[in-house]
Amino acid sequence: MGHREDLLEGAKRCLLEKGFLRTTARDIVRESGTNLASIGYHYGSKDALLAQAYVSLIEAVGDTMAPGWGAGGEVTAPAGSLERFEAVWANVIRSLPESRAIWLLSFELIFQGDRVPEVRRLLGEAQREGRSGLVAMFTGIPEADLDEESVETEGRFYQTLLNGLMVQWLFDPDSATGADRLTEGLRRVIEAAGEAASGQKPQES
Incomplete structure (x- = not known):
């Protein structure tokens, strides 16, 4: 690796x-085996480097959340279905223990x-990319083909x-919402919205 990659890692x-x-900055130099001048040359500033490093960490987490990752992570349910919604959230939750430090x-x-x-500014700009990746996970549509x-x-x-x-999950993993309850909540919201749109009185579950 060159200095740019060494600094990032x-x-x-x-x-x-x-x-x-x-x-x-000295922590990064010591950890990467580079020098202070390299930070400015390759990234402009320590904060810009840290922002890029964080984005890289988040992207790696996103890869572990994506359908098809890891044992039991394959998602075959139709895009847009409640079954896919639940399967993708199950993948997300499965990835949480290993990514706790990043969150x-x-x-x-x-x-x-x-x-x-x-x-903060650089990461704000990266938020849109995160939203795009989430939509692709749930819909199966490649990010490049998504409309604004x-x-x-x-x-x-999805980001919310x-x-x-x-x-x-960070507060108390044992009481955090599971994929099944999240999906059931969405199903009920959809059902109630449909009944309201048709003028029907919502039924007791």
Whole structure:
């Protein structure tokens, strides 16, 4: 690997060990075996490097969530079906134990992001890519073929659910919502909306 790749890998290790705020440029240099000048040359700043490192970590987590990953991770249910919705969330939840440190980084940004504005800005720009990836997982449509409205509506819906699930899981994995309950909740919402649209009185479950 060259210095650019060494810096990225070193920054990722520092993030997982120390988080954003406690990681210094010298930490990254020591971990990567490079030098301070390399950070500015390849990434512009330490914060920009940390942002790229975080995005790389999140992308790796996304790969573990994708249909077809790991034992029992294959998703064959039709795109758009409740069965696929449940299967994809089951994959997401299956990936959580190994990615806990990465999600903790996300919440560090939520609560301390004002202290690292460059990182916050860069990651804000990366949010759209995350939404696009989520829509592709649930619909089976390649990201390149998704329309803007789908990304900005369905993508935001899935992203909101994912963020809420992360909060529950980090707080108490044993009481966090499972894929089956999440799917049943959606089924009930769809059913109630259909009944309301047709003028029917919602039935007791």
